Amino acid sequence: MTAPDAAGARASGGRLSRLVIAGATAACLAGYILIYATGRAGPPIRSDGFSYYVYLPSWFLYHDPSLSAVARDCCGGTFPDYTAIIRWPGTRRWVNAHPIGVAVLQSPFFLAAHALTRWTNLSPDGFTLYYQHGAGLAGLAWTVLGLIVLRRLLRRHFTDRVTAATLATILLGTNLYHYATYDSSYSHAYSFCLIALFLYLSEQWHESPTVARSIGVGLVAGLIVLTRHTNALVLVCLPLYGVTGRSSLIARTGQLRRDWRRGAVAVVTAALVIAPQLAIYYQATGQPIVSAYGSLGFDLRHPHLLEVLFGVRKGLFFWSPVLLLACAGLVWLWRTGHPARGFIAGAAVFLTADAYLIASWWDWQFGGSFGHRGFTDALPLFAIGLAGFLTWSGRRRGTAALAAVAATMVICLSLVQMLQYWNGVLPFSDTTWEQYRAVFLKLR
Amino acid sequence: MTTIQPADEPGRAQTRRWIARGAALALSVAALAGALAYLRDPPWLLHYTSGLRGWEIAADGTRVRSAGPHASLFVPADAREVRLRLRTTFEPPEDGPIVISIALDDVPAERVVLSGPGWREAAIRLPPAGTRRVRRLDLRADRARDGNRAFQLGEVTLDPAR
Numbered sequence: 001m002t003a004p005d006a007a008g009a010r011a012s013g014g015r016l017s018r019l020v021i022a023g024a025t026a027a028c029l030a031g032y033i034l035i036y037a038t039g040r041a042g043p044p045i046r047s048d049g050f051s052y053y054v055y056l057p058s059w060f061l062y063h064d065p066s067l068s069a070v071a072r073d074c075c076g077g078t079f080p081d082y083t084a085i086i087r088w089p090g091t092r093r094w095v096n097a098h099p100i101g102v103a104v105l106q107s108p109f110f111l112a113a114h115a116l117t118r119w120t121n122l123s124p125d126g127f128t129l130y131y132q133h134g135a136g137l138a139g140l141a142w143t144v145l146g147l148i149v150l151r152r153l154l155r156r157h158f159t160d161r162v163t164a165a166t167l168a169t170i171l172l173g174t175n176l177y178h179y180a181t182y183d184s185s186y187s188h189a190y191s192f193c194l195i196a197l198f199l200y201l202s203e204q205w206h207e208s209p210t211v212a213r214s215i216g217v218g219l220v221a222g223l224i225v226l227t228r229h230t231n232a233l234v235l236v237c238l239p240l241y242g243v244t245g246r247s248s249l250i251a252r253t254g255q256l257r258r259d260w261r262r263g264a265v266a267v268v269t270a271a272l273v274i275a276p277q278l279a280i281y282y283q284a285t286g287q288p289i290v291s292a293y294g295s296l297g298f299d300l301r302h303p304h305l306l307e308v309l310f311g312v313r314k315g316l317f318f319w320s321p322v323l324l325l326a327c328a329g330l331v332w333l334w335r336t337g338h339p340a341r342g343f344i345a346g347a348a349v350f351l352t353a354d355a356y357l358i359a360s361w362w363d364w365q366f367g368g369s370f371g372h373r374g375f376t377d378a379l380p381l382f383a384i385g386l387a388g389f390l391t392w393s394g395r396r397r398g399t400a401a402l403a404a405v406a407a408t409m410v411i412c413l414s415l416v417q418m419l420q421y422w423n424g425v426l427p428f429s430d431t432t433w434e435q436y437r438a439v440f441l442k443l444r
Numbered sequence: 445m446t447t448i449q450p451a452d453e454p455g456r457a458q459t460r461r462w463i464a465r466g467a468a469l470a471l472s473v474a475a476l477a478g479a480l481a482y483l484r485d486p487p488w489l490l491h492y493t494s495g496l497r498g499w500e501i502a503a504d505g506t507r508v509r510s511a512g513p514h515a516s517l518f519v520p521a522d523a524r525e526v527r528l529r530l531r532t533t534f535e536p537p538e539d540g541p542i543v544i545s546i547a548l549d550d551v552p553a554e555r556v557v558l559s560g561p562g563w564r565e566a567a568i569r570l571p572p573a574g575t576r577r578v579r580r581l582d583l584r585a586d587r588a589r590d591g592n593r594a595f596q597l598g599e600v601t602l603d604p605a606r
Contacts, residue, residue, distance in 0.1 A: 123516035
C-alpha cells in the first residue's frame with residue numbers, strides 16, 4: 001500500500017468493507033431463502049453434498065464409521081451411484097470418494113440441528129428438515145467467515161474502498177454466491193474459507209513464527225487437505241510467501257531452515273488433523289492412501305486446458321470473466337513491487353498446477369456446476385489480484401470509471417447466468433455455444 | 445459563587461451502553477425462548493413427512509405413497525388409534541417377504557410382514573397424549589428394492605376420525 005493509500009485506509013476505518021460483509025451476509029441469506037422457498041433446488045443434502053455429509057449421521061447417530069448402517073436406513077443397504085461411495089474390491093467395505101473435512105466443519109451445525117430435531121420430535125435419522133438446513137446453512141456461514149478473513153487479509157495491503165469493491169465483486173461476479181447458497185453443501189464454500197484463512201495465517205507466520213501460529217497454520221493446512229485432497233497444492237503458498245526472485249528464494253530457504261522447529265510443529269499438527277482420514281481409508285481398504293474414486297482418475301498427458309479456462313462448457317474465464325482482471329492485477333502487483341507481491345509466487349505456482357490438475361481430471365467439467373467449481377476454492381488468491389487491479393485502475397479517474405463499469409457489467413452478466421442456471425434455463429453441464437446463444441440473458 | 449460540576453458523561457454513557465446490552469440480551473433470550481416454545485410439537489408437523497414420495501393413484505384406484513426403507517409421519521396425539529395400510533412395492537415379491545417395523549416416538553409398536561401383493565393393515569394404539577400435541581410414527585423396512593423402493597403406504601385413518 002502506498003503512503004496516501006495507507007492514510008486513506010486508516011481514515012476510513014474499514015467501515016465500507018464491514019458494510020459489504022453485512023450486505024453479503026444478508027444477500028446470501030436472502031438467496032438461500034429464495035432457492036428453498038420457491039423450490040428451485042431439492043433438499044440441501046443432495047448430490048456431492050450427500051457424500052460429504054453422510055459421515056455425520058454415520059458417526060453421531062448410527063455410531064458406525066463404516067457407513068453400512070446409514071446405507072441401510074437411507075438407501076436400502078446400497079448407496080446410489082451418484083454418491084461416488086463405492087464398495088472397495090476385496091474388502092467389500094464402503095469407501096467414500098469425498099473426504100471427511102466438510103463433515104468435520106459441518107459438525108457444530110449438525111449437533112445444533114440434532115438437538116432441535118429432538119426438541120421438535122422430528123425423526124432423528126440425519127436427513128429430516130433441520131439436518132438438511134443445518135448442512136445448507138453451514139456452507140453459507142463458512143463462506144461469510146471466508147469473506148471476513150479475506151477482508152482482514154486485503155485490509156493489510158489495500159484501501160478500504162478497494163477491499164470493499166473486491167469482496168463484492170468476488171462474491172457476485174464469480175460462482176462463489178452460487179456455492180454459498182444453491183450448492184452450499186458442496187466442499188467449495190469450505191475450501192474458499194480455509195484457503196483465505198491459510199493465506200492470512202501464512203503471512204502472519206512469516207512475520208513472527210510463534211508456536212501458536214505454527215499450530216494454527218498446521219490446523220488449517222490439515223483441514224484444507226481433509227476437505228479436498230488436491231488442494232494440498234495450495235500449501236506451497238507458505239514456503240513461497242515473500243519470494244520475488246532468486247535472492248529472496250535463497251533467503252526464504254535459509255529462514256525455513258532456521259525456523260525448522262516451528263515448521264515441524266505445523267507439519268505435525270497437520271498430520272494429526274489428516275490422520276483420521278487415513279485411518280478411515282485403512283479400515284475400508286487395508287491401505288492408508290488410496291484413490292477413493294476407484295478406477296476414475298487423472299489423465300495428465302491429455303489436459304483440457306483451453307476448455308477448462310475459456311470453453312463454453314465450464315471455462316473459468318468464460319463464466320467468470322472478472323477473473324481476467326484479477327489475473328491482470330496479479331501481474332501488476334508482481335511488476336510494481338506492491339507489498340501484496342509476497343503472495344504472487346505461491347499464487348502462480350498453485351494456480352498453474354491446479355488448472356493443470358483440474359484439466360486432467362477424467363470429468364474436467366466436474367459434473368453439474370455453475371461455472372467451473374474446481375476454481376471456486378482458489379478465489380482468495382484471485383481476490384488479491386483483483387484488489388491489485390482495482391488499485392491500479394483507481395489511480396486515474398478515467399480508468400477507475402472504466403473498471404467500475406466493466407466490473408458492474410460482468411457482475412450483472414454473472415448474476416443473470418446464475419439465475420438462468422437456477423431456473424433450469426442453462427444446462428447443468430455440457431452447454432454448447434448454440435445453447436448458450438439461444439438462451440442468452442433469457443431467464444425463462 | 446456556585447461552581448458547576450462537570451457532568452459524569454463517560455459514566456452515563458457507560459451506563460447507557462450496559463442498559464442497551466442488557467436489553468438486547470433480554471430480547472434475544474425472549475426471542476429464543478419463544479422460538480423454542482413454538483418449535484415444540486408445532487402444528488405443521490401434522491403435514492410433514494420424510495422418506496415418502498408424493499401421492500399417486502395405483503392401478504386399483506387407491507391413493508398411495510411410495511417409501512424407501514425409512515419413512516416417518518405424524519399423527520395427532522389425542523387420537524386413540526391409528527391404522528396404516530401397507531403393501532410391498534412389486535408383485536410378485538421376487539425375494540421373500542419384507543418386514544416393516546413401526547415405532548411410535550422411537551418406541552417399537554408393531555411389526556408387519558408383507559409377503560404378498562395385497563394390502564396389510566397395522567393398527568397402532570396410542571398412549572394418552574400427556575403434554576404432546578403430535579406423535580411421530582417411524583416405518584422401517586428391512587430392505588429396499590430397485591429404485592430405493594421398499595413399500596407403499598395407503599391412506600392413514602385415525603380413531604376417533606377427524
